[in-house]
Amino acid sequence: MLNRSKSESLFETAKKYFPGGVNSPVRAFKSVGGAPLFIEKGEGCYLTDADGNQFIDFCCSWGPLILGHANPNVVSKVNETVANGMSFGAPTVLENELADLILSNHKYIDKIRFVNSGTEATMSAIRLARGFTGRDKVVKFEGCYHGHVDSLLVSAGSGLVTLGNSSSAGVPEGTVNDTIVLPLNHKEAVEEAVKTYKDQIACIILEPVPANNGLLLQDKEFLMFLREICTREGILLFFDEVISGFRVGFEGAAGYYDIQPDLMAFGKIIGGGMPVGAYAARAEIMDQVAPLGPVYQAGTLSGNPVAMAAGIAQLSECLKLGFYEELEMKTDIFTREIQAYADKKGYAFSMPHIGSIYWISFTKDQIREAAQIDTSSMDKFKVLHAELLSRGVYIGPSGYEVGFISEAHTDEALNKAVEAFQEALDVVFG
Numbered sequence: 395m396l397n398r399s400k401s402e403s404l405f406e407t408a409k410k411y412f413p414g415g416v417n418s419p420v421r422a423f424k425s426v427g428g429a430p431l432f433i434e435k436g437e438g439c440y441l442t443d444a445d446g447n448q449f450i451d452f453c454c455s456w457g458p459l460i461l462g463h464a465n466p467n468v469v470s471k472v473n474e475t476v477a478n479g480m481s482f483g484a485p486t487v488l489e490n491e492l493a494d495l496i497l498s499n500h501k502y503i504d505k506i507r508f509v510n511s512g513t514e515a516t517m518s519a520i521r522l523a524r525g526f527t528g529r530d531k532v533v534k535f536e537g538c539y540h541g542h543v544d545s546l547l548v549s550a551g552s553g554l555v556t557l558g559n560s561s562s563a564g565v566p567e568g569t570v571n572d573t574i575v576l577p578l579n580h581k582e583a584v585e586e587a588v589k590t591y592k593d594q595i596a597c598i599i600l601e602p603v604p605a606n607n608g609l610l611l612q613d614k615e616f617l618m619f620l621r622e623i624c625t626r627e628g629i630l631l632f633f634d635e636v637i638s639g640f641r642v643g644f645e646g647a648a649g650y651y652d653i654q655p656d657l658m659a660f661g662k663i664i665g666g667g668m669p670v671g672a673y674a675a676r677a678e679i680m681d682q683v684a685p686l687g688p689v690y691q692a693g694t695l696s697g698n699p700v701a702m703a704a705g706i707a708q709l710s711e712c713l714k715l716g717f718y719e720e721l722e723m724k725t726d727i728f729t730r731e732i733q734a735y736a737d738k739k740g741y742a743f744s745m746p747h748i749g750s751i752y753w754i755s756f757t758k759d760q761i762r763e764a765a766q767i768d769t770s771s772m773d774k775f776k777v778l779h780a781e782l783l784s785r786g787v788y789i790g791p792s793g794y795e796v797g798f799i800s801e802a803h804t805d806e807a808l809n810k811a812v813e814a815f816q817e818a819l820d821v822v823f824g
């Protein structure tokens with residue numbers, strides 16, 4: 395039994411300060427139960443909690459840490475930068491350097507604007523899409539998450555093409571009325587929406603690798619269909635690559651599928667663990683943003699030098715030859731070994747994966763849309779989560795979340811984790 399007495403006590407204290415004891419909801423361990431672990435230290439692929447327990451970490455701060463924790467190059471670049479001051483509210487050469495690193499290695503975008511989170515990136519880019527097209531409506535897909543932007547906190551109503559229902563209190567109906575929510579992987583729903591709202595849709599936003607509600611991998615054909623219909627109808631195709639960007643390859647899903655989006659949002663990896671987001675597009679679109687154009691967007695800490703430094707150090711590593719191939723190979727081997735064991739035992743279980751992202755699914759069926767996920771399988775996830783924790787493996791505390799493998803995951807750690815998964819699966823299906 396895992397000793398988490400210090401974490402439990404810290405969580406009780408935190409509850410006095412923060413709603414639910416946390417500063418972001420999923421951290422509260424609500425869907426798996428028990429107190430969240432308070433983390434004291436991260437090193438490579440390992441986490442140490444307040445009680446001194448050590449874990450192999452597959453959450454990786456929900457994706458940003460593609461090099462693992464406290465990568466020496468990132469830490470030293472950050473330290474060197476911090477010593478010169480933490481924020482100026484004026485341009486620094488570090489912004490140019492990070493932008494150059496990204497733009498000269500990413501053929502799908504010409505210009506970029508740095509912000510402070512993925513939410514800020516999608517929110518600002520939606521405004522840009524509306525400003526550029528002069529249209530108000532936005533199409534999103536059920537099962538894709540784009541941060542806590544009012545107009546995107548919307549879930550589908552009943553029916554194939556629906557104006558969404560707000561999925562949070564506090565979002566005005568007027569806002570929701572401009573968001574159309576469709577199921578993933580349904581061409582006819584998209585056709586119907588563009589017909590119904592002819593010349594009113596500013597953009598179609600999606601995670602090209604939907605990774606916030608399970609891993610709902612789409613056929614390239616569906617993504618290409620979206621590209622074609624957007625071009626035909628004067629709608630901007632908006633890839634939210636906050637997770638997939640710099641993860642499934644340096645050029646993210648756009649590069650992976652070789653599809654040119656009109657707008658892109660980034661976050662997570664580009665900040666090397668610091669709070670950074672960005673949105674980017676071809677110059678003609680980006681030049682609509684203030685101060686050059688009429689679409690207003692600003693940020694006191696945007697392009698913060700310390701955050702830029704972390705991003706530069708991390709992305710420089712990602713650009714090294716073979717970086718993504720190696721990560722993908724590790725992920726292939728890791729998932730294959732667990733899958734082979736589950737198959738041998740006849741467990742209804744699969745690990746869909748792409749690049750270094752994987753998901754734990756309690757079915758062998760391929761799942762492409764949110765509605766296909768059996769909610770009762772989350773009971774199995776809860777048991778798996780507890781069994782893995784007690785065996786020194788930390789995964790995100792929700793069965794709808796994906797896992798990440800970093801450069802710092804060693805063969806030794808991965809072999810240990812495979813064993814832990816195998817034992818944990820025996821308990822789940824025992």
Ligand SMILES: Cc1ncc(COP(=O)(O)O)c(C=O)c1O
Nearest residue numbers: 511512513539540541636637661
């Ligand atoms: C695809 C996607 N878009 C946007 C966001 C929001 O990013 P942030 O949490 O940095 O605001 C997330 C966060 O997980 C995300 O996964």
